[in-house]
Amino acid sequence: MIYLGFGALTFIILLFSAGAYGPFSIIVSALAIFGIAMIFLINYADFLVFPVVTMLLNKEIIVGKDYIIPSKQDCVLRYVNNIYYAIGYLTANIYNYVFTAEQVSEFDEERMLESVDKWENLVSNIDFSFRYNIIAIGEDVQKYREDIEGKIGFYEFQLNREMMSGNPNQQTIDELQRKINVMRARLERLSREERPVSAIMYIETIGYGVTEKSAIDDLNAKLNRLQVAFNIFDVSITRVVGRELYYLFNSDFVVYPKETLFSIFAKQA
Amino acid sequence: MQTQLMYFITLIFASWAVIVFSFLIDITIVKFILALVAIFLGLLGFSMRYYSYILIPAIKSRGNKINLYDDPPYVLSPSGNVIFRREGNSVYASAFVKIPLYKSASEMNNDEKLEFAKLFSRLAIISQYPFKIVSQVYLVNTSIHKTTIINNINELEEKIANEKDERVLDRLKGALTMWHNLLDGLSKASPRDLVTFVMVSAVGGNEDEASNLAMQRAEEIASGISSLTGVNASVATRDEILLFCEPTTYVPIELITEKLRENVVV
Numbered sequence: 459m460i461y462l463g464f465g466a467l468t469f470i471i472l473l474f475s476a477g478a479y480g481p482f483s484i485i486v487s488a489l490a491i492f493g494i495a496m497i498f499l500i501n502y503a504d505f506l507v508f509p510v511v512t513m514l515l516n517k518e519i520i521v522g523k524d525y526i527i528p529s530k531q532d533c534v535l536r537y538v539n540n541i542y543y544a545i546g547y548l549t550a551n552i553y554n555y556v557f558t559a560e561q562v563s564e565f566d567e568e569r570m571l572e573s574v575d576k577w578e579n580l581v582s583n584i585d586f587s588f589r590y591n592i593i594a595i596g597e598d599v600q601k602y603r604e605d606i607e608g609k610i611g612f613y614e615f616q617l618n619r620e621m622m623s624g625n626p627n628q629q630t631i632d633e634l635q636r637k638i639n640v641m642r643a644r645l646e647r648l649s650r651e652e653r654p655v656s657a658i659m660y661i662e663t664i665g666y667g668v669t670e671k672s673a674i675d676d677l678n679a680k681l682n683r684l685q686v687a688f689n690i691f692d693v694s695i696t697r698v699v700g701r702e703l704y705y706l707f708n709s710d711f712v713v714y715p716k717e718t719l720f721s722i723f724a725k726q727a
Numbered sequence: 728m729q730t731q732l733m734y735f736i737t738l739i740f741a742s743w744a745v746i747v748f749s750f751l752i753d754i755t756i757v758k759f760i761l762a763l764v765a766i767f768l769g770l771l772g773f774s775m776r777y778y779s780y781i782l783i784p785a786i787k788s789r790g791n792k793i794n795l796y797d798d799p800p801y802v803l804s805p806s807g808n809v810i811f812r813r814e815g816n817s818v819y820a821s822a823f824v825k826i827p828l829y830k831s832a833s834e835m836n837n838d839e840k841l842e843f844a845k846l847f848s849r850l851a852i853i854s855q856y857p858f859k860i861v862s863q864v865y866l867v868n869t870s871i872h873k874t875t876i877i878n879n880i881n882e883l884e885e886k887i888a889n890e891k892d893e894r895v896l897d898r899l900k901g902a903l904t905m906w907h908n909l910l911d912g913l914s915k916a917s918p919r920d921l922v923t924f925v926m927v928s929a930v931g932g933n934e935d936e937a938s939n940l941a942m943q944r945a946e947e948i949a950s951g952i953s954s955l956t957g958v959n960a961s962v963a964t965r966d967e968i969l970l971f972c973e974p975t976t977y978v979p980i981e982l983i984t985e986k987l988r989e990n991v992v993v
Contacts, residue, residue, distance in 0.1 A: 461735065461776050468742040468769030472762060478750060482759040489766050497773045504777055519781065519793045522800035526792075536974060541983055543974050570844035571837055578832040585917050587865040587978050594851035594858060653852040664974055666983045701777055704795070710972055711801040711812050712819040713859050713928040721731075 462501055469493035505700040521707055528670075532699045533677055534707045535670060542673035544665040546681050547698040547706045550590070550688055551659050573691065580687050586680055588663040593709065593723075595716050597654040603645070610641045658723045660698065660706060661688065731779045738772030801972060807965035809938045810972060820937035821928040822945035823963040823971050826952055828923050846956065850925070853951035856944055858927040863971070867918040870981035876910045924963065924971055925952065 473490040476483040499507050509531040512519070519527040526535045536543040617634040620626050648654065661684055665677025685695050698706055705722045714722070742765045749761035775782065785793045801810040809820045832840060850860050883903045890896045927944045931937030945962050952960035969976040
């Protein structure tokens with residue numbers, strides 16, 4: 459938010475002082491609005507902006523000896539022994555199963571039981587190589603506890619304000635009470651000596667072929683199959699493109715320190 | 728990360744300075760050009776938050792290739808128990824711990840299944856350092872077995888051609904059928920294996936420092952996993968490491984050639 463605020467300030471100043479640019483005021487206003495839109499896009503959907511830029515400039519990225527990210531930025535290509543390897547990634551968060559914020563109910567237990575059979579069926583039905591990766595980042599318990607307590611305090615303040623208002627909205631009250639319950643459940647789990655963990659989860663597979671195109675096509679087909687296969691787990695699956703692709707590729711060889719992981723995968727972790 | 732922040736602050740402040748400067752100038756066209764510069768600096772500054780790793784090499788690059796890293800992505804240590812990757816002045820060493828989990832869901836009762844489902848969440852909290860848990864399904868490279876079988880078939884066919892004794896001939900023919908069936912079975916199926924491992928990294932000023940730290944963390948994790956799961960987790964070496972991080976080992980070239988040959992329509 460701080461980055462966003464400071465970044466947007468340049469364009470906000472220009473927007474409000476556009477009159478000072480005489481005949482160019484309309485162009486300056488339009489560019490300032492464009493600038494604000496761009497920083498929001500970069501902040502929340504950089505995976506849309508970045509590949510478009512590299513595609514327009516037709517830029518390929520060398521990420522290692524014999525490894526290239528093509529301008530579309532949807533895979534990492536390797537050419538070795540006359541064969542092209544295309545490595546691709548899907549995000550696949552399974553928080554519902556094991557990292558749920560609330561307590562594990564009987565219903566969840568049933569789903570967890572089913573998940574073991576589903577996983578085995580999936581493994582036996584997929585006839586190509588793939589990996590399921592979880593990068594686990596243990597969090598500072600004290601800081602996590604303080605954050606939760608701060609949130610509970612904030613929600614309680616909002617709830618009191620809503621209830622004291624002349625026309626309290628029952629939907630808002632229910633929503634705030636739900637949020638407070640979730641936070642309290644987390645606090646309770648902490649007091650049972652559970653450690654808070656952030657996790658980045660993704661699936662990786664490799665396509666191959668005698669040409670760049672056939673390798674990418676093979677990869678796309680495999681990723682689509684994995685996407686369908688993992689749907690049985692009720693997970694959110696997205697194809698990784700752009701900046702995160704580079705860092706996930708590096709994660710095959712290095713697990714970065716906590717601070718670096720949080721800054722790279724801020725949205726996922 | 729510090730560099731990103733430095734670029735961000737410098738460029739954003741530069742854009743503000745350019746805006747202020749544009750207010751002090753009376754010539755409209757110059758004011759407009761300065762506004763354009765401020766917009767460019769503002770966008771560049773904000774982009775630096777995410778893209779400083781690529782923007783600087785992109786400016787330096789020639790042609791259509793941006794060079795971020797042109798060394799091999801990893802180097803296997805001489806001892807064969809860690810891999811190294813150099814980034815700037817730092818060396819990262821990564822060690823791998825293999826977790827031998829062989830039990831199938833069909834052999835488990837409900838309690839065991841529940842325990843297994845919770846296993847990954849329990850594994851996730853065993854170390855204070857970030858680490859990666861990987862479940863890898865890979866096709867087993869059967870080309871070596873096929874070569875052995877084909878050699879056996881050739882050998883038997885040669886023996887059959889020279890053999891006169893009917894009883895020995897029957898036995899040889901039986902053996903030949905067996906090897907042919909085995910070869911057919913191996914060609915039709917694609918044997919798969921599932922391996923679970925943990926990868927942990929450490930950063931150091933040099934390779935020794937990073938390697939020692941990574942091995943120490945890997946051993947900590949291995950003993951944590953062993954006591955948690957009851958299986959004998961151990962630090963992986965050489966060939967096992969290659970299976971975990973080298974695409975040409977994970978998907979071997981022989982297998983690709985074989986698959987591509989199958990797909991060619993004659």
